[in-house]
Amino acid sequence: MKLIINIPAYNEEKDLGKTIQNIKKSFAHNFYSNEGTVIDEKLIQVVNDGSTDGTARVAKENGADIVVSYKPNRRLAYSFKQAVESSLKNGADFMVNIDADGQFDPNDIPKLLLPVLKGEADIVIANRFGEQKAKNIPWVRSFFNRFAASVIGFFLNYKTNDLTCGFRAHSREALLRLNLTNLYFTYTQDTIIDAIGKNLKLKWVPITVTYFDNRQAKITKSIFKFVSNSTKIILKAVRDVRPLKFFGWPGIFFMILGLIGFIFFLFFYFQDFKIRPYLNYIVFSSISMFLGIQLIIFALIADMIKSTRQLTEEFFYQWKKDKYNKL
Structure with missing residues (x-):
């Protein structure tokens, strides 16, 4: 069976190489099997979202197996769409999405992957707000994330946790089923609502995450814009599903x-x-x-x-x- 680790990247030449090397080190651990299900092929895929620096070069130099590049920058939702299409085209049975900046620990990949291997879930999402809460995360983002999770859970009658975390594991069935309707901002909330509407099984797994003091979220330049865009996505998605x-x-x-x-x-x-x-x-x-x-x-x-x-x-x-x- 084949696993593809997908890394969306926009101007990440500084951190991308280290992230790829850490993922390769995590491959050395025998965590990618379950009761006869063996992942014998593990590939690293980088989706270069219109970077203007040396992101694509760094990806190739550090041994990325697949590099998808396009211009101009089209943001995370389009990047995820390209990642899904490339993973399916390359025969992936599972796809794990992880950020390029090193905020997530690649050694947590098996935690997300195991429920998918066991058939307990089609999509497993990292939960940054579990027992070990993320440090340095803006409180407004944390509050809105929890509030949005409550609203979506109420409308969809489905308990949800972290809606905006991009660290996720997907089965092939989930990759085939998901359809993105918004390609101009992010995909994280949209795909969760879409998955619930299609009766896919979701699971949240608590992980540790490092928010660097000087880190600025790539998907937004302001909290107001983040809340505004996320609200639009959630309202449209809930409207369509329920x-x-x-x-x-x-x-x-x-x-x-x-x-x-x-x-x-x-x-x-x-x-x-x-x-x-x-x-x-x-x-x-x-x-x-x-x-x-x-x-x-x-x-x-x-x-x-x-x-x-x-x-x-x-x-x-x-x-x-x-x-x-x-x-």
């Missing part, structure tokens, strides 16, 4: 609100049988009921669109299986 909840529950809320307004109107009306003093209740009730009905109609239409999309994605999945010719 449209009845996304539109239906607010619709029911507004209808109940409208009903309460109408009850208040009736209560006051039957006291003096006058309408004009209580017109505000009628207006409030009418607007609320109208919004509620509209949202419920949106929910039903969105659910029909979801069913159509699921059929399309199933055809796409079968097409990818045939294309990469490894059933």
Whole structure:
């Protein structure tokens, strides 16, 4: 069986070589087997996301087996898409994604890989917020990550933990099933929601992570931009996966609100049988009921669109299986 360790890299010539060497050292440990399942081929893949420095050269000099390069820089989501396509093309049974800057320990790769080997999960995600919490991580990012995990867990009825960590192990089935709809920011939240919607098994494993004092996150230059973009991705993804909840529950809320307004109107009306003093209740009730009905109609239409999309994605999945010719 074949394992590909994927490293997305943008202007990482300074740290990439050391990361590749550390991954090679981790290969020396006999952690990549489970009850007869043996990973006999381990490759390192670097996706050079339009770097302007010597990232591609450093990757080749340090023995990366596969180097995918393109220009210009298109950010993490597009990089991940290229990584998945290249891994499938090169016959990967498993793909582990790890950052290039050395913040993650390659010796933790087996922790993520083992549940996939055992068939306990299709995707295993590193959890930076377990018992050993990451140091130097901005508190706003930590808070938003936990808040977003709670929101997604509520809407999708699925317990989630670290949504934004890119250190992950994927089965081949997961690589074939996942479809990215947002290619302009990051893929981390989008793929988790997509996987839950497709009934893939997810698992979080606590790991240690080093946040360097001078490290600036590559996917964002400001906390505001990170929160803004992440919120858009999460809302769009939840809308597509659970449209009845996304539109239906607010619709029911507004209808109940409208009903309460109408009850208040009736209560006051039957006291003096006058309408004009209580017109505000009628207006409030009418607007609320109208919004509620509209949202419920949106929910039903969105659910029909979801069913159509699921059929399309199933055809796409079968097409990818045939294309990469490894059933």
